Amino acid sequence: MPSPLSPIGVFDSGIGGLSVLRALRDVLPDEQFVYVADSGNAPYGERGDAFVQQRCAHITQQMRERHDIKALVIACNTATAAAIEGLREQHPGLPIIGVEPALKPAAQHSQTHVVGVIATQGTVNSSRFAILQAAHATQTRFAVQACNGLARAIEDSTRPGRDASADAAHIQGLCQTYLAAMGDFGTQPGQIDTLVLGCTHYIFAADTLRALVGDQVALIDTATPVARRTYSLLHATGMLRKPAQAPAADEAFSLVTTGELAALQYAAAQWLGLPPQLCQAAD
Incomplete structure (x- = not known):
C-alpha cells in the first residue's frame, strides 16, 4: 500500500x-x-x-x-x-x-478572442479534445493546428551525435510552417493573441515559437x-x-x-x- x-x-x-x-x-x-x-x-x-x-x-x-x-x-x-x-x-x-491543452485559461486570457492551439495529430483528433474545444467555443475562436513531426524533431534533438544547428533549423522550419497556416498573430482584432502549447514537448521550442509569433502573444502550457x-x-x-x-x-x-x-x-x-x-x- x-x-x-x-x-x-x-x-x-x-x-x-x-x-x-x-x-x-x-x-x-x-x-x-x-x-x-x-x-x-x-x-x-x-x-x-x-x-x-x-x-x-x-x-x-x-x-x-x-x-x-x-x-x-x-x-x-x-x-x-x-x-x-x-x-x-x-x-x-x-x-x-x-x-490536456489549456483551452480554458487561454480563452480567459485572450483579448482578441482568437486562440491558437498547436498539438499532435492524436490530440487534435481525440474526442476528449473535441469536447474540451466545444465547451469553450462560445466566446472564443480556436485556430487548431496538428504539428506532425514537431514532437519527434524535438525528441530527436536530444540524441547523441546530432548536428545541433541542423536540428534547430529543422524545428524552426516546422514551427514556421505550422504557425503560418494558422493565421496572423498579434493583438489587433481578429489576430491570434494567445497560443496554447498542446504537447509537453513544445515548451522546449518556446524560444523558437516566441521569435516567430512576437512578444505580445502569450504562450500557455499546462x-x-x-x-x-x-x-x-x-x-x-x-x-x-x-x-x-x-x-x-x-x-x-x-x-x-x-x-x-x-x-x-x-x-x-x-x-x-x-x-x-x-x-x-x-x-
Whole structure:
C-alpha cells in the first residue's frame, strides 16, 4: 500500500514530460519522483489509440509493482486523451492526473478572442479534445493546428551525435510552417493573441515559437497547473511528505527510458540540471 513516503510516478512518450516534472519539482520540492520516458515508442501523437493505451497500461502497472507509487501524472496530452479513463477504471484507488491543452485559461486570457492551439495529430483528433474545444467555443475562436513531426524533431534533438544547428533549423522550419497556416498573430482584432502549447514537448521550442509569433502573444502550457492539481490531490488525502521527510538529492529522482540512455541524460541535465547517474535504461 502506498504511503506518504511513496514516490509520484510520471511518464510521457519521451522527454517532453520533463517540462511537467520540472513544474512538479517546483511545486512539490519534498517529494520523490519516478519518471519513465517511453522514447523507444515516441511520439505517441503519431500512434493509434490502441497502441497508446497498451503502453500506458504497461507503464502504469510496472510503476505500481516496482515503486508502489502514490499518484500518477500522465505528462502527455495524447496519452491523457487516449488512456486516462481506462487507467482510472483499472486503478480506482490511484490518483491519476492528466494533461490536456489549456483551452480554458487561454480563452480567459485572450483579448482578441482568437486562440491558437498547436498539438499532435492524436490530440487534435481525440474526442476528449473535441469536447474540451466545444465547451469553450462560445466566446472564443480556436485556430487548431496538428504539428506532425514537431514532437519527434524535438525528441530527436536530444540524441547523441546530432548536428545541433541542423536540428534547430529543422524545428524552426516546422514551427514556421505550422504557425503560418494558422493565421496572423498579434493583438489587433481578429489576430491570434494567445497560443496554447498542446504537447509537453513544445515548451522546449518556446524560444523558437516566441521569435516567430512576437512578444505580445502569450504562450500557455499546462505544466504548472498540473503540478498544482497533483499537490491538491495529495494534500486532500494526507499523502504529502513533510519537509523533514524530503529525500536526499540523489534519491529524489529516478529516470528511466525505453530509448537511448544518453538522450535522456542530456535532456535531464539541460532542462532540470540532473546528473546522468539518476538516469537508466529500461530493462
